[in-house]
Amino acid sequence: MNINLLFEEMEHYAKENNVPIMLKEGINYLTNFVKEKNIKNILEVGTAIGYSTIKLRNEGCSITSIERDIDRYKIAKDNVKKSGFDNINLIFGDALDVEISNLYDLIFIDAAKGKNIDFINKFKGNLKDNGYIIIDNVDFHGLVGNSDKIKSRNLRSLVRKIEKFLDYLDNQDEFIVEKVNVGDGLIILTRRD
Numbered sequence: 001m002n003i004n005l006l007f008e009e010m011e012h013y014a015k016e017n018n019v020p021i022m023l024k025e026g027i028n029y030l031t032n033f034v035k036e037k038n039i040k041n042i043l044e045v046g047t048a049i050g051y052s053t054i055k056l057r058n059e060g061c062s063i064t065s066i067e068r069d070i071d072r073y074k075i076a077k078d079n080v081k082k083s084g085f086d087n088i089n090l091i092f093g094d095a096l097d098v099e100i101s102n103l104y105d106l107i108f109i110d111a112a113k114g115k116n117i118d119f120i121n122k123f124k125g126n127l128k129d130n131g132y133i134i135i136d137n138v139d140f141h142g143l144v145g146n147s148d149k150i151k152s153r154n155l156r157s158l159v160r161k162i163e164k165f166l167d168y169l170d171n172q173d174e175f176i177v178e179k180v181n182v183g184d185g186l187i188i189l190t191r192r193d
Contacts, residue, residue: 026183046111050076139185
């Protein structure tokens with residue numbers, strides 16, 4: 001299948017079925033980052049339907065991606081098959097229960113927003129010394145920083161977890177933190193020397 005056609009098909013499916021995929025601005029930034037930094041291997045936490053997985057693999061690197069929703073995992077497997085790409089390893093399971101031993105140039109986290117701290121703590125040992133951790137959705141549709149104005153209790157709770165995560169990043173000294181205002185907001189972490 002033509003790769004651009006596959007991306008269009010995936011974007012349409014995501015919109016029709018309310019599946020969160022990266023905004024175009026964010027995925028374009030991320031794929032350019034992978035090219036510029038010569039990233040060779042990626043661990044992705046949160047596959048969904050495989051959109052960012054295949055976009056990142058399109059840049060020539062190998063990728064291992066973890067998804068806990070069985071339906072999305074199956075769709076991602078089908079999309080990976082349609083892409084014709086090798087060097088994509090999809091793992092079904094909760095990322096916090098999955099054991100990974102490889103080291104990666106990039107760990108990309110785009111999963112349960114309330115568990116970002118847990119994901120970093122679990123997988124930072126899998127990051128190469130000069131590698132990067134990138135987290136998506138740190139603005140959460142412009143709601144972060146405005147949690148007191150959110151009427152829905154569940155949404156307010158989620159946004160507060162993201163705000164707590166950002167406070168955590170401000171108060172830790174293991175990583176240099178860079179915020180990039182593209183898509184729905186990205187955070188890039190690099191280890192301090």
